[in-house]
Amino acid sequence: MTGQEDKPARKRRGGGRPTIADVAARAGVSTITVSRALRDPHKVSETLRDRIDQAVRDLDYVPDSHASALASARTNVLGVVVPSLTNNVFSDTLRAIYDGLEGGPLRVQLGNSRYSAAEEERLLRIFLSQRPCALIVAGNDQTPAAREMLENADCPVVQIMEVSPDPVDMMVGFSHFEGGRAAGAHLIAQGYRHIGFVGARMDPRTKRRQAGFAQAMKDAGMYDPALIMTTATSSSVALGGWLLRELRQKRPDLDAVFCNNDDLALGALFECQRSGISVPDEFGISGFNDLEMMAAAFPTLTSVRTDRYGIGLRAVEMIRACLDGHPPARKILDLGFAVQARQSTARSPRD
Amino acid sequence: MTGQEDKPARKRRGGGRPTIADVAARAGVSTITVSRALRDPHKVSETLRDRIDQAVRDLDYVPDSHASALASARTNVLGVVVPSLTNNVFSDTLRAIYDGLEGGPLRVQLGNSRYSAAEEERLLRIFLSQRPCALIVAGNDQTPAAREMLENADCPVVQIMEVSPDPVDMMVGFSHFEGGRAAGAHLIAQGYRHIGFVGARMDPRTKRRQAGFAQAMKDAGMYDPALIMTTATSSSVALGGWLLRELRQKRPDLDAVFCNNDDLALGALFECQRSGISVPDEFGISGFNDLEMMAAAFPTLTSVRTDRYGIGLRAVEMIRACLDGHPPARKILDLGFAVQARQSTARSPRD
DNA sequence: CCCTGCGTTGTTAGCGCTAACATAATAAAG
DNA sequence: CTTTATTATGTTAGCGCTAACAACGCAGGG
Incomplete structure (x- = not known):
């Protein structure tokens, strides 16, 4: 001893x-x-x-x-569940979330649902078991069980990327339907008459954009389901080229295409260049999201600008406000979109 | 009562x-x-x-x-610190990490250092205070304090994206220096003689690629510092165009460019198209990383393919092996790279 | 019969922190 | 100068789980 x-x-x-x-x-x-x-x-x-x-x-x-978490039954963890880490849309929003949290005490717990509602539910179950101080999830298409978990969660919940009339709690985004419709309307206004739709992965937001596009076509009496070309495969530049080629083979009179996202639009542009089709005179192209490259391409590419960074920032602001005891009056924040008309749809006047 | x-x-x-x-x-x-x-x-x-x-x-x-964590002083949390969430390089690796963890009990705690070593140190300090079961960090350029923390961490540590002779523990990546050198050598072999370098953000890996490129030029007696054009600004497609325009104004005899990444290369291609310069005959372009779009562009773009997804998967495998009590014999895993020669550097024979 | 070994289950004592209550010190009010 | 409110600090008892050890039953060996 x-x-x-x-x-x-x-x-x-x-x-x-x-x-x-x-x-x-x-x-x-x-x-x-x-x-x-x-x-x-x-x-x-x-x-x-x-x-x-x-x-x-x-x-x-x-x-x-x-x-600390055990003793107080509270944490400083903000749970975030997104469908993809590689899709620029979500990585921009994610970056905004991290930027918005800068300096503060909150930390992020990030989940990747890979566009699977079941996986999203599983992640939410895990996250909630850790008593997050708030949750951010993409969209409003949860499984019923996940929806219930979110509604019963005793923390602020922000659904991002979309707006819908029945949020769980708070919501920041824009209307994909209206975005799709505006893109369709723009192509019609530019004088194109046989306008196709090219889409990939076909997640709920993609489908809403497609529905909006279809609505614009119907409103103009130009709707034709044979001009719709979609695939469940995930989006890529190469895929944009393939889908456009397929569609043009099927419908040689096609004179414009609304691509469900910018990668597809870039692929469509390259496909036109390869085939010697002049953009925009012979063929119009519009993308969606307005990634940085769209304005740098040649010709510059029309797209629907969405405020992905702003969505993340606003979501964090709303959460901060709730945690500070000042829940925002407006639960639903529509950040809108804007058609960025560029060279790829600037057809010279004809007939 | x-x-x-x-x-x-x-x-x-x-x-x-x-x-x-x-x-x-x-x-x-x-x-x-x-x-x-x-x-x-x-x-x-x-x-x-x-x-x-x-x-x-x-x-x-x-x-x-x-x-559980409090009682056992252990967690199932894998800490991951990357410099960027939007850079495709890291989002691909991150996706691989999440995919590799699929089904297992491990969860990810993700930190974004935004290319700041000080922020990386701060994040590591936080992460380590939570007793992660393992850590993944990018590169080997930590602050001395961060390096010490990693060395004293009583958990497996994997440094990713690079290989170097002095890892903290384990390492999966490839040599950026050799990648840059190979790209330079390829342009020389294709017959280009006034080869520039375009780089952005200039993080340590970018600098190593630049050094490799410079070595290739020196080896061929073609090194000219005036052909180097870099900026601290973060990379974009538009920036690739601007930098190339600047460089061509300064040095009209420039006949090829090695772009430090694929975004810049795409911007360089568009710039050539805008200026009516034919690629590859008048001008050669090589990128770095070989993102999916490179093979889909027109003309298709040469790049140095890197296995970003594989790096994430292997890192997770190594960690799993350590946690299972079978630490891998090889602590350093070099996954290499491959020059993907495409149309953008396929110059017709001349002089 | 005891001894030893092994596998299964239970008891006890925390892990490091904070909620709730208790107390002491000080200020404000009457 | 007492009463009451207010602020500053401390005491106690867990939060929900697991490490360490104890105890038990049952096998086989002597």
Whole structure:
């Protein structure tokens, strides 16, 4: 025996990291005071606060978030579930979310549902079991079980990318239907008469854009289902070329195409270049989302601009407001869209 | 007094979710047996296991990961820190990581360092305080403090995207220097003689590609610093066009360009089309990474193919192996690269 | 019959933190 | 100068889970 009275009955599990008790001992206060000094500094006198801050620095103390979560039943984790990590649409929004959280205490827990509602449900179940302080999910097409979980979640929930009349809680996005309709209307206004639709993956938002496009065609008495070319395959530039080629073989009179996203539109442009079809005079092309490359292409490509970054930023703002106790008055935020008419649909006047 | 003997001295904080004790009570066993049945099913007899599984299903029990983490000082969280979420390179790798984790118990904690080593250090400090079961970080250019944290981390660490002789622990990637050199050598071999370099953002990997390119030029006696055009601005298609225009104004004899990435290369192609310069006969273009669009462009674009998806998958495999107690023999995995020669550098024979 | 070994289950004592309540010190009010 | 409100700090008792050890039953060996 060493004569020492401390009883190391069990070796410290935490790898010897300093705990709040170490900080408290060094600062000569109780642990709860340290806890308060770190979470609500104004609740602790300046004298003690300084002593505690010094002790924290001396010991290089970092609070254990698991212990904190367990004791308080709260976390600083914002759960985010998106359908894709590679799709620019979501990576832009994600970047905005991270940017919006900059400096604050919130952390992100990111899930990738891969466009599967079942996977989304599974992820939400896991996320919710960890008591997130808020949730961001894409769209409004959850499974019934997921919808119920979200409705019963005792934290703010923001659905992003879309707007619909029946949000779970809050919503930031725009109308894909109207976006599709506007693109169709633009092509009609530019004088094109045999306008096709090219779509890939066909997730709910894609389908709404397609429906909007179809509506525009119907309104103009130009709707023809044979001009619709879609595939469940995920989108790519090459696919845009293939689908356009297929469609033109089937319908040689095709004189314009609304591509469900910009990758497809870029592929369509290359396909026209390959086939010696002049854009926009012989053939018009419009994309969707207005990625940066659309304005840099030659010819520049028409697209429907969407504010993906703004959606992420606003979602974070709304969550912040809720957590600060000032829930926003407007639960649904429609950030709209704008048809960016460029060279690819600027047909010279004819007939 | 109601006469009831239960003492609700404090209302249950957890919102009434079932705990492991509820499951244990329902299955008629002790809590530790439930804990074991869920974590190491083989340590519990089949009879009890079935009863416990039934109770779990009946109560819809989900373990509290915070309590588990606190009690065991372990988590199932894989920390991933990447410099960008929008750069295709990292989103492809990230997708692979998520795909590789599919079905398993591991979850991802994702950090975005935005190409800042200081931010990376901050994120690593946070992540490590949560006892991740493993870490994936990009590259080998950490701050000294971050490097030390990684070396002292008591979990597997995989550095991705690059290979270098002094990894913290494990490493999966390829040599950016050699990739840049190969691209330069290819342009020389195709007969181009005044070859420029266009680069953006200039992160460490970009710089290594540039250095490799410069080496190729030096080896051929063709190095000319005036043919290098770089900017700290982040990369875009439009930027590729602007940089090429600038460079051609300065050096009208330029006859090819190695673009540090594919976005820039696409912008360079559009710039040539706008200026009526024929690619590849008058001007050669090579990109880097070989994104999907490169093979779909017109003309198809030469690039250096890198296995971004494979890097993510292998990183996860290595981590899995370590956690299973079979650390891989080879700590450094070089997945290489391949110059994909396409039309944009296929110059017709001349002089 | 005891001993040893092994597999299964339970008991106890925390992990590091914070909620709730208790208390002390100080200020404001009468 | 007491009463009441207010602020600053401390005490106690967990949050839900798991590590460590204890205990039990049962096999085989001596």
